[in-house]
Amino acid sequence: MADIEKNEDDTSSVDLVLRRRIFRLLLGIFLILFVYALYFAKxxxxxxxxxxxxxxxxxxxxxxxxxxxxxxxxxxxxxxxxxxxxxxxxxxxxxxxxxxxxxxxxxxGWELRERLSEIRGPLTRFMKASEEIENVTEGNNEPDVQKVVIAQPGIVxxxxxxxxxxxxxxxxxxxxxxxxxxxxSFFYEKIVQSFDLMSDKKRALRIVYDVEREISRYLLTVAIINSGLGVAVGLCCWAVGLPTPFVWGVAAALLNFLPYVGSLIGIVLVGIISLVTFDTLAMSMVAPLLYFTCTAIEGQFVTPLVVGRRLEINAVAIFIAIAFWSWLWGFAGALLAVPILVIVKVFCDHFEALRNVGNFLGAQHNHEAE
Known part of the structure; x- marks a missing residue:
């Protein structure tokens, strides 16, 4: 009798492991199909x-x-x-x-090359050597091959x-x-109506309202902060005499939705325009340094103070999300990457089974505080 019970326990454990494996396999297939749908149904x-x-x-x-x-x-x-x-x-x-x-x-581009001419010499010689090697290789290996260029759609x-x-x-x-x-509250009512027990209804409603409150507060606050950053950068560019300061202010506000990456892109662009605008190298460094100062103050003081550190995401997850969504939906996807990541983290924090995922997405000091 004991042997029979033992065999039944072993069979049930094997079935449980098999069901888990099947579930993980189906989940992986679903995720692949979901990404496929997001890409082709952009x-x-x-x-x-x-x-x-x-x-x-x-x-x-x-x-x-x-x-x-x-x-x-x-x-x-x-x-x-x-x-x-x-x-x-x-x-x-x-x-x-x-x-x-x-x-x-x-x-x-021509003016930038002129300003960087002192470091362009070795690079130019290297590029010429590479072109000569490529031409020799193509001429020796494929002397009679004609290159066919497919006409691309017109610009218009x-x-x-x-x-x-x-x-x-x-x-x-x-x-x-x-x-x-x-x-x-129409959608909230529909969500509540999908549960039978009153305790489940209350829990679902609490989760939905918590998620909506935290996400809306985050998005609205970040949008206001980025707008303030854009105003500050635009005023700095205007003060130093950079052309089209309004453009750089708007660009700073939009690019700041991409943490780390956006500020770096903005500083590089402003630095390029400064190099071709001002005569001296010292004056050319003023605008990008002011841009960097504004973004540093915003990232280190303003945003943590206003938004709080609970919804901060670790840098690795941010870079992966930006790379993934920019590949999926282009620049619009890159702008949406961090808000989507914050939504995912908030949802994970409200469900015990997904708490580890939310902990992985959170910043290091959040984990230490918990």
């Missing part, structure tokens, strides 16, 4: 994610206005229209300077396609975010 998923991010950011304002007697549909409509009107005005104001920078790119057609795609994304984001904000 035109659908990107505006949906943008709409949810915008709705989470503006939801505290809608709720405060509803407490003051303003209906949620009306406040949501006004907020969405004001947000997209502001973006449209900013895009219009940026279009002229950005087009001028694009047109002046060859001139800027590509620009028209990009504008159409951007317009569709903006329209879908506008409409969906408006419906999400105007619906109020």
């Amino acid at each position: 035109d659908f998923f990107l505006p949906v994610v943008l709409a949810f991010m915008l709705a989470l950011t503006l939801s505290p304002i809608v709720r405060v206005l509803s407490w003051r007697g303003i209906p949620a549909p009306l406040s949501a409509t006004l907020l969405v229209l004001v947000s997209f009107s502001g973006l449209g005005i900013m895009g219009f104001l940026l279009s002229g300077p950005v087009i001028d920078l694009v047109n002046d790119a060859p001139k800027i 057609s590509r620009a028209a396609g990009n504008l159409l795609s951007i317009g569709t994304t903006v329209a879908v984001t506008l409409v969906l975010s408006l419906f999400l904000l105007a619906s109020g």
